[in-house]
Amino acid sequence: MSAPFFKFGLFGAEFSLVMAFAIGIGFGFFLERAGFGSARKLTAQFYFKDLAVFKVMFTAIVTALLGLFYLSWAGVVDLSLVYFGPTWLLPQIAGGLMLGVGFVIGGYCPGTSMVALATGKVDAVFFVLGVTAGIFVFGEAYPAIQGLVNATPMGEITLPQLFGLRYGVVVFLVVLMALAGFWGAGAWERRLARRAGEV
Amino acid sequence: MASVLPSAVLDAAAVPIPRVAARREAAPYLNPYLAGVGLGLVLLAAFVIMGRGLGASGAFSTFISWAVASVAPAHAKGNEFYQGYLQSGGSHPLKDWLIFELLGVLVGGFVSGVLAGRVRKTVEKGPRISTRSRLLLAFSGGTLMGFGAKLARGCTSGQALSGGALLSVGSWAFMLMVFAGGYGAAWFVRRQWQ
Numbered sequence: 001m002s003a004p005f006f007k008f009g010l011f012g013a014e015f016s017l018v019m020a021f022a023i024g025i026g027f028g029f030f031l032e033r034a035g036f037g038s039a040r041k042l043t044a045q046f047y048f049k050d051l052a053v054f055k056v057m058f059t060a061i062v063t064a065l066l067g068l069f070y071l072s073w074a075g076v077v078d079l080s081l082v083y084f085g086p087t088w089l090l091p092q093i094a095g096g097l098m099l100g101v102g103f104v105i106g107g108y109c110p111g112t113s114m115v116a117l118a119t120g121k122v123d124a125v126f127f128v129l130g131v132t133a134g135i136f137v138f139g140e141a142y143p144a145i146q147g148l149v150n151a152t153p154m155g156e157i158t159l160p161q162l163f164g165l166r167y168g169v170v171v172f173l174v175v176l177m178a179l180a181g182f183w184g185a186g187a188w189e190r191r192l193a194r195r196a197g198e199v
Numbered sequence: 200m201a202s203v204l205p206s207a208v209l210d211a212a213a214v215p216i217p218r219v220a221a222r223r224e225a226a227p228y229l230n231p232y233l234a235g236v237g238l239g240l241v242l243l244a245a246f247v248i249m250g251r252g253l254g255a256s257g258a259f260s261t262f263i264s265w266a267v268a269s270v271a272p273a274h275a276k277g278n279e280f281y282q283g284y285l286q287s288g289g290s291h292p293l294k295d296w297l298i299f300e301l302l303g304v305l306v307g308g309f310v311s312g313v314l315a316g317r318v319r320k321t322v323e324k325g326p327r328i329s330t331r332s333r334l335l336l337a338f339s340g341g342t343l344m345g346f347g348a349k350l351a352r353g354c355t356s357g358q359a360l361s362g363g364a365l366l367s368v369g370s371w372a373f374m375l376m377v378f379a380g381g382y383g384a385a386w387f388v389r390r391q392w393q
Contacts, residue, residue: 004250013290017299019248024303026241027253027356031304032311034234039323039337041228043392046385052231057359059235060242064364067243076247083251085352085362087369092358095351096373098343100380105388106340107323109355110348111255113341114301115308120320123337130341131256135263137342138349142280149350159366170366182232 003071007081028115037115039107039123046104049192051185058178069171087154094148106130226315242360251296252361255304256348258297260284265292280349325392336391 002008006016034056035041044050071077103109106127108116113131116124142149160170228234245253264284268275275281285292312318324333348354351373353362359377362370 003247005248007250016249016296017294020296020299021303021306023241023245023248023253024300024305025307025310026244026303027238027300028304028307028309029311030229030234030237030241030307032308032315032317033229033237034231035228037308037312037317040325040392043381043385046381047389047393049393052228055231056235056238057355059232060239060360061363063236063239064242064246064360065366067239068246068364071247081250082246082365084365085357085367085369087367087372088352089369089372092351092369092373093376095347095349096358096376097380097383098347099351099354099373100377100382101384102340102342102344102347102380103377104340104381104384105391106337106344107392108337108341109255109344110259111253111301111304111354111356114255114304115312116323118305118308119312119318122320122322123324123333126334126337127341127344130338130343131259131345131348132263132341133338134342134345134347135256135259135349136267136345138346139260139263139267139278139280142278146279154368157368159368159371162368167366174366 001075001078003077004081007078027111028118031112031115032119036112037119037121039116039121042109042112043104043107048188051189055182055185058181062175062178065171065174069168084156084158086156088150088152089154090152091149102134225317238360239364242364245361246364249296252357252364253300254297254353254357254361255301256345256354257284257357258295258301259345260349261292261295261298268292325390327393328391333391336388 002010005011006019011019031037035052036056041050042053045053068077068079068082072079099109108124108127110131113124113127117128158167158170159165160167163170165173229237242253245251261284264275264281267278267281268285275285287294309318322330322333324330344354351358353370353373355377358367358370359374363374
């Protein structure tokens, strides 16, 4: 058991910023490779024209999920030392809805807007200014909406705990769901391609 | 909205972009499953090396809290939200993990874009909407997203990707709602994209 490296003191706070920059480069690189610096590519997901957002997101989740699961099973990573955010169900549902609506209106999410900015998208500049304004409004409103922000706390709860299933079983179910989703996405895209060929 | 974005700014941004002749053809995007594996391995590296996932909106929050504290220190002191991002154990608040990570995202995105011939000044929009309207919608959508991300305690990076891979209940509820919100609102803004 020697990971997470930072938590085991393999390097200090200063070097963790170097790691942050390096990890960020990888993150931005693959977002751009996937085409996520383009708002048209991203929003096409919501019109069923291009399902890359779904495919990339769930492949990434499954990759990291399986990697963590095996590394923790093999005793390499101590999962209890990986930061796990607590759940506040109601504000997370409301925030998720706002984010989804904002996504299809604005064309990006905060991470992808940075990649769009870096590749010359003028609309991303306005989007980033909007995100900044939105967070400022939230900050100013915080004292008034604290009740909603901190409503329905559920603590650090996982899906296996919620459903009373073993961790490995839920990992397996998530992978199965993702594979079914990928198969469905492929079938849908083949149909679209056939239809486009007929016109 | 007009007071936030003076029309001079919008007009300047709406100036047509001159086409440069004989520009290199942009390379096709990477296969989504390969890109997903790449992204997943970066996320796994963050978990294994740092013991934390990826993020984006948190860096914005730190920056805004620092800006508010610089302009109105007393005001920021009385606000729990800003305070949460200003406690940095004596070091400068901007010496923050997520801020350095997000600077990396800018660099990584730019490098990938240059290698693929995809860096060019454009406005992303469908053919049926003016540049000016698109920029207003980009700002409005961003505002909604900034507020929503703080309400949910994270965005697509911190909640959906990172929390999703950790099987967090709140992150999965959040993720489903992002898709629900996107599909629910898509019809109303279809002219912007299709």
